[in-house]
Amino acid sequence: MNIVFLTLVEINSIEDRGIYQDLLRKFRDEGHDVTIVTPVERRRKIPTNFSNKEGVSILQVKTFNIQKTNIIEKGIGTLAIEYQYLAAIKKYSSHKKYDLVLYSTPPITFAKVIEFVKKRDNAKSYLLLKDIFPQNAVDMKMLKKDGFLHRQFVRKEKKLYQISDTIGCMSPANVDFVLKYNPEIDSRKVEVNPNTIVPVYFEYSQEQKISIREKYDIPLHKKILVYGGNLGKPQGLGFLLETIQNTKYDEVFFLIVGNGTEFPKIEKWFKDNNPKNAKLLQKLPKEDYDQLLAACDVGLIFLDKNFIIPNFPSRLLSYLEMKMPVIAATDPNTDIGDIIENANCGYKVIAGKQEEMQEKIELILSADLQLLGENGVKLLINQYTVDKSYDLIMEKIKLLTNH
Template structure:
């Protein structure tokens, strides 16, 4: 089978680790021909190019800056990317016919590209719904509900659902949300196809974990609660900072690792407050990040309390992979906390409820963290491996 994958993620090799790289590597290893269309932002100064690495074709398309940039360039860039991808595909991929076009949100603006491939090659189409836009932008007050832009993006969202043969959602709450808000969509074309990875075993000894912590000047005599990933408005990180100040127990140390639009704000907070029980590190290389994560004890997930859409952050998988209990402080609409509690590998907290957060921190500290971690790994292996995503997708084209 010839597979075309469209994404906003910058992918230069499927040998890297990540939810998309792991899935595409699985397709390649199963004998399928994989072609990736991925952006290379103008800030990098690289022209549109086509190359093959380890059996995978990669078409890098020069775009405007669409990640970690101002809202105007991001908006224009997101709209323009559809036409840039289409032009690049017509130029570089004219000689290859595809059986399946696979794509993820964001963005919702790939419709013309998908329609072109479906019509040209009679291909099947599969959407991996990772972000429900424009509702998430409305939730974050970045877009006015009922305004001109909102209406235009709603049309594009519905068009994307319409041309997708299958819509794979991250969780059951996502399936329910999509069907409730888009009654014109057939229930038969929407399914749960969650974030998945190819797990790696991180069996570090206690001595090795201590050495890793010392390298980053993280205490070796405390339970380290780690938040790793994007530091942006959707994460509602004010509650994380409140939690750091409110946690008086001497047994807990908070580690924040990441980057994003809120990093500068968080760094200024650290400079002003100088918390003795926390440390902030900017984004690390993936290998270094994984090592540091593996030396921590408890994973943290934060989402803004105002979300109406049921987000399901992929960072959960990293925590489960490291055999860590998880505390998820979220809005009431996501089901990520329910999944964690049903698997007995952590707790959910309503974002903003500090009393509840302190209770769950104490429950974790008074529990057998190793046993909870074993259940976390069991959850990962039962629900979130690439084998499951791969078979769900293959069922639609066989």
């Protein structure tokens, strides 16, 4: 089968680890022909180009700067990307006929590209819904509900759902949300297709873990509660800082590792408060980050309490892979906390409820971390490996082709 994958994630190598690279590698290894259409921002000064490497085709499309730029360029860039992708596909892949268009949100602005390939090649389309936009921007007060921009984006969102033959959502709560707010969608085309990875298990000896902790100057004899990943508005990190301030257990030490729009704010808080029970590190290369994670004890997930959309952060998979129990402090609408508790691999907290947070920290201090961690690995293997995503997509395509 010939597959084209449209993404806003910059993919330079299919051998890197990540939810998209792992899935696309699975398609390649199963003998499919994979073309990845990925942005290369203008600040990189690389023209649009097409190459074959590592058994896949990569079409890099020169775009405006979309990440880490001002709101004007980001807005124009997001709207322009549809036309830039369309022009690049027409120019560089006219020799290929695709059977499947695979794409993820963000963005919601690929409709014209998807329609073009579907019509030209009689292809099927599958949306991996990782982000419910524009509602998430409304939740974060970044967009005015029912304002001009919001209405434009809702129109684009509805169009994207309409032209998708299948919509794969990250969890049952996401399926319910999509159908509740888009009653025009045929429920048969919406299914759970979660974030999935090819797990890599890290077995470090006690000596190795000690040397990793020494390298980063982290206490050797405390329970390390780690938050790793994006430090942005959606994570509601004020509650994490409040938790650091309120935690009085001597044996607990917090570690924050990451990057994002809130990093300067968090860095300033660390300078002003100089907490003795916490450390802040800037984003590390994936390999170093994995090593550091393996030397920690408990993974933390934070989401802003104002979300009405059920987010499902992929960082959960990194924690499960490391056999780490998880504490998830989230809004009441996501089901990530319920999934963690039902699998008996951690605890959930409603973001903003500090008393509840302290109770769960106390619980985790007396829990059998090894048992919780092993339960986490079971959850990962049962629900979140790429074979699951791959099989779901293949089943759907077979079904649609036979109709």
